[in-house]
Amino acid sequence: MVTGAAGALGTDLVxxxxxxxxxxxxYPRADLDIADAEAVEAAVAGWAGGADEPCVLLNAAAYTAVDLAETDEQAARTAHAVNAEAPGLLAAACARHGARLVHVSTDYVFDGRGPDGRPGAGYEPDDPTGARSVYGRTKEEGERRVREALDAHHVVRTAxxxxxTGSNFxxxxxxxxxxxDTLDVVDDQHGSPTWSADLAAALVALGRSDAPAGTLHATGGGATxxxxxxxxxxxxxxxxxxxxxxxxxxxxPRPAPRPAWSVLSPASWxxxxxxxxxxxREALHEAVTRHPGLLGR
Ligand SMILES: NC(=O)c1ccc[n+]([C@@H]2O[C@H](COP(=O)([O-])OP(=O)(O)OC[C@H]3O[C@@H](n4cnc5c(N)ncnc54)[C@H](OP(=O)(O)O)[C@@H]3O)[C@@H](O)[C@H]2O)c1
Structure with missing residues (x-):
């Protein structure tokens, strides 16, 4: 079962x-609002309840308007409902109906200064978090609620x-x-571009695997x-x-602080x-070859 199925990642999961x-x-948002407890229960019960094979819920739904969540109270409330509370609802429904949950989270749960306060190595899942934005804090809380409600979970942080689909870099x-003629682009924030098609394939592989429950990091390889x-x-x-x-x-300057260091270590994966x-870099070439529209062609 896929939630947030019309988003960038959700589209590729499908x-x-x-x-x-x-x-x-x-389920695109129009068919399932993950912040609606009754709707979540009905959907998970209908899919996983009584199923004779293992069921996995892949949650790609999130409130992702990072800057709006920082400046607008209503947006911040929505971000909390979707990113913090809803993952707990999904996890609890999975627990009731014997399903596993793969929940997608973000580098924004970290403070962006790098592990041990300095850049260099990629963050490991156990490194201390410390989100600096409303969006990051809501995602951090969502992770916590997933871990609390369901043993059979994977929290996968990406970046x-x-x-x-939609607007993208x-x-x-x-x-x-x-x-x-020329373009000025920020050169002091570091991270790993992640093609949603590669991430989707990786998450599906995780869902089929017997990897132990817990938190993992998955981004494109290398950094820039x-x-x-x-x-x-x-x-x-x-x-x-x-x-x-x-x-x-x-x-x-942007309303929500951007992490200077977003590199996530692939070691846990x-x-x-x-x-x-x-x-x-290899993924980008494949992405624009498969989707020439990305380059406006
Ligand atoms: N994009 C990134 O750079 C990035 C980086 C790190 C982590 N992530 C994480 O990756 C995951 C996928 O993000 P994405 O890049 O695919 O974002 P996206 O394109 O914005 O997709 C998110 C989807 O969730 C839907 N959604 C919002 N509220 C919902 C609700 N209440 N119920 C059901 N669906 C709802 C959105 O629908 P509407 O469009 O109709 O609102 C949208 O289709 C998220 O967990 C995000 O936090 C993304």
């Missing part, structure tokens, strides 16, 4: 499960996700490349900055990457016996 011939129910850079990511998009366009100029976070996601 594609992967369809390609694999898996039997599944996919810098792009797909081929790749499509935005491609559009700006056509409009401007937003500037490095933008230059790679320019290279894919056949445009001169030097048209992208590095700038600092201070030059682009591989230790669970799962194949690591491919290098982010």
């Amino acid at each position: 594609r992967v499960l369809t390609a694999d011939g898996e039997r599944f129910h996919a 810098w996700v792009y797909g081929d 790749v499509a935005t850079m491609a559009r700006l490349a056509a409009q401007r 900055t937003w500037c490095g990511f933008a230059r790679a998009v320019f290279a894919e366009l056949g445009a001169d990457p030097d048209r992208v100029r590095g700038c600092t976070t201070d030059q682009f 591989t230790a669970a016996g799962l194949a690591p996601l491919r290098d982010w």
Whole structure:
């Protein structure tokens, strides 16, 4: 069962499960509001209740308007309902009906200064969290509620996700490349671009595996900055990457603080016996080849 099925990740989860011939129910928000306790109970009971095979719920639903959640009280309340409370509802329903839950979380649960307060290594799942934004704190609370309500859970933190639906960094850079001679892009935030198709395949593999319950990290391999990511998009366009100029976070203040260090270590993922996601640069090439629309073609 997939929730948030019309989002970037949800769309790719549906594609992967369809390609694999898996039997599944996919719920876009219009069909299931995960913050609605009764609707969640009915959906999980209908799918997992009495099933004679193991059922896995993949939760790709979230409130992801990071800046709005920081500045708007109603948005912050919605973020709390969807990101903090709803995962607890999903987990409790899974517990009642014998299903497992794969719940997706984020690098924003960390304070973004790096493990032990300095950048360098990737964060491990056990490193102390300390979200600095409303969005991050709601996701942190959602993780906690999942762990509390259900033993058979996987909390999977990811970062810098792009797909081929909605607005996303790749499509935005491609559009700006056509409009401007040069572009200033932040060069002091580090992370690992993660193609939603690769993440979806990895989450489905996790759902089928017997990996022990707990928290895992999964992002594209390697790391770069937003500037490095933008230059790679320019290279894919056949445009001169030097048209992208590095700038600092201070030059682009945003309502919600961005983590300077978002790199997540893949060690927990591989230790669970799962194949690591491919290098982010290779994935980007495949993404724009499969979805030329990302480059405006
Ligand atoms: N994108 C990133 O860079 C990133 C980074 C780290 C972690 N993540 C995590 O990855 C997961 C997937 O995110 P994404 O990138 O696919 O985001 P997305 O494209 O914004 O998808 C989220 C989906 O959840 C839906 N949703 C919102 N409220 C809902 C509700 N009450 N009930 C059911 N569905 C609801 C949204 O529907 P509407 O569009 O109709 O509101 C949207 O389709 C999330 O857990 C997110 O926190 C994302």
